[in-house]
Amino acid sequence: MANTAQAKKRVRQAEKARQHNMAMRSQVRTAYKAVIKAVKDGDADKAQQAYREAQPILDRMVTKRILKRNTAARRKSTLVNRIKSI
Numbered sequence: 001m002a003n004t005a006q007a008k009k010r011v012r013q014a015e016k017a018r019q020h021n022m023a024m025r026s027q028v029r030t031a032y033k034a035v036i037k038a039v040k041d042g043d044a045d046k047a048q049q050a051y052r053e054a055q056p057i058l059d060r061m062v063t064k065r066i067l068k069r070n071t072a073a074r075r076k077s078t079l080v081n082r083i084k085s086i
Contacts, residue, residue, distance in 0.1 A: 044086045
């Protein structure tokens with residue numbers, strides 16, 4: 001357990017950052033799953049629209065350092081390939 005005031009503050013800051021990062025990751029997962037669901041339903045237009053909404057979210061998470069650049073690129077590539085397979 002933190003003993004100094006500085007250490008206690010760092011614990012509070014770390015928890016706040018953790019909560020924020022979890023919310024951001026959840027947003028990424030939701031957008032990703034929306035595209036996957038549209039692909040499984042076979043609706044190409046809906047999948048394209050969901051991808052257009054997911055792409056900036058993935059890019060934004062890279063700039064906020066929630067995701068690594070290659071992870072976001074891999075996920076976008078996977079989504080595009082799934083949409084093309086419809």
